[in-house]
């Protein structure tokens with residue numbers, strides 16, 4: 001019988017975030033293999049360095065298709081499908097706008113409107129041409145750039161879960177910073193903190209208890225800058241080229257797969273609370289927790305987790 005009172009935590013900094021792995025067995029070698037696996041995927045997907053398979057595609061925009069490895073092809077195919085949903089706020093071809101805004105990086109400021117208007121012409125997901133026969137990707141216009149920043153962590157969190165399962169791990173948690181994926185039910189359930197927006201590290205609105213689920217949070221407070229009293233955060237509206245403007249400070253998705261959490265958090269930003277809750281009625285496998293600027297915590301439903309409110313500044317609805 002596994003002792004789930006003694007936790008072994010392993011950490012690393014990867015993908016620009018602190019990464020945490022929790023196990024109930026002491027296994028340094030396994031933790032190293034997990035971190036190597038994450039690094040392997042980061043090296044394939046990143047657009048924050050000069051070279052990666054995704055950068056190879058971007059460098060060849062308007063010139064020629066690029067054959068990529070199967071994980072890269074699969075993730076781009078999934079990201080394109082999410083981008084093609086009706087009125088989708090998700091857009092894998094958002095790269096030129098992300099690069100221009102530089103939100104959360106040195107030198108971020110509001111770009112001139114004509115720059116944004118021009119860059120919007122380079123973000124049509126239909127111009128990301130996929131060829132299943134040779135797993136190649138072609139960006140049809142020069143200057144186009146794929147950005148998998150909103151979906152890569154989810155994909156990787158799921159691959160880590162699969163790897164741990166294959167290695168015989170029954171209880172484990174991986175936290176990629178925003179994406180948590182879990183195996184097993186240690187001492188009942190896993191408890192995951194829901195961050196309090198725009199507060200110091202460790203401050204929580206509440207906790208979620210889950211088992212065998214992923215929890216993904218995307219918050220406007222994660223990366224932003226302020227100019228003339230206005231906050232500009234890092235989730236952009238692909239239809240306007242400006243940060244998505246609505247009542248939300250954060251969205252959290254509880255789902256089996258973390259990649260769904262990633263896609264749906266972004267879709268939800270585009271919909272806002274009311275439309276999002278309506279859309280989720282058709283998807284009982286996906287549940288959302290909205291934290292609004294007016295300090296409400298709204299649960300679309302809570303069949304697969306238990307939420308406990310910890311901060312009395314907030315009002316729980318749902």
Ligand code: ADP
Pocket residue numbers: 089090091092094098147148149150151177178217218219222223234235236237238262265266
């Ligand atoms: P976090 O960085 O907090 O994990 P997300 O998972 O929502 O937040 O990812 C945000 C990142 O996704 C941005 O930094 C950018 O690289 C990319 N991005 C921004 N807007 C969009 C969008 N509308 N569709 C897809 N990707 C986006």
Ligand code: MG
Pocket residue numbers: 149150151153178179218262
């Ligand atoms: Mg994310």
Ligand code: MG
Pocket residue numbers: 150151218261262263265266
């Ligand atoms: Mg997201």
